[in-house]
Amino acid sequence: MHDIHNNHLNNISMYLTKEVKEEIFAKHGEKTNTGKAEAQIALFTFRISHLTEHLKKNRHDYNTERSLVLLVGKRRSLLDYLKKTEINRYREIIKVLNIRK
Numbered sequence: 001m002h003d004i005h006n007n008h009l010n011n012i013s014m015y016l017t018k019e020v021k022e023e024i025f026a027k028h029g030e031k032t033n034t035g036k037a038e039a040q041i042a043l044f045t046f047r048i049s050h051l052t053e054h055l056k057k058n059r060h061d062y063n064t065e066r067s068l069v070l071l072v073g074k075r076r077s078l079l080d081y082l083k084k085t086e087i088n089r090y091r092e093i094i095k096v097l098n099i100r101k
Contacts, residue, residue: 016046024046025039038092041082041097045099
């Protein structure tokens with residue numbers, strides 16, 4: 001039984017591999033500049049969609065629900081920052097990632 005639990009945990013943590021991160025950063029930022037707002041927003045969006053799917057199957061996973069709320073707040077803060085500083089970059093990332101305003 002212990003092995004089954006460990007395999008389940010390994011499957012959960014493997015959704016965000018190094019290759020997936022590199023692909024997101026290459027697509028929405030630069031390979032070397034992973035702190036760019038668009039890259040961070042894209043990474044948060046990927047994680048949010050994964051956690052949303054997890055919560056559809058596991059409705060009573062309150063720790064994941066809290067993590068999801070915190071992640072949405074971080075993404076919202078970055079989007080607000082972009083909207084305030086560079087509206088064109090904000091509009092582009094909203095359109096590319098298909099995020100509601």
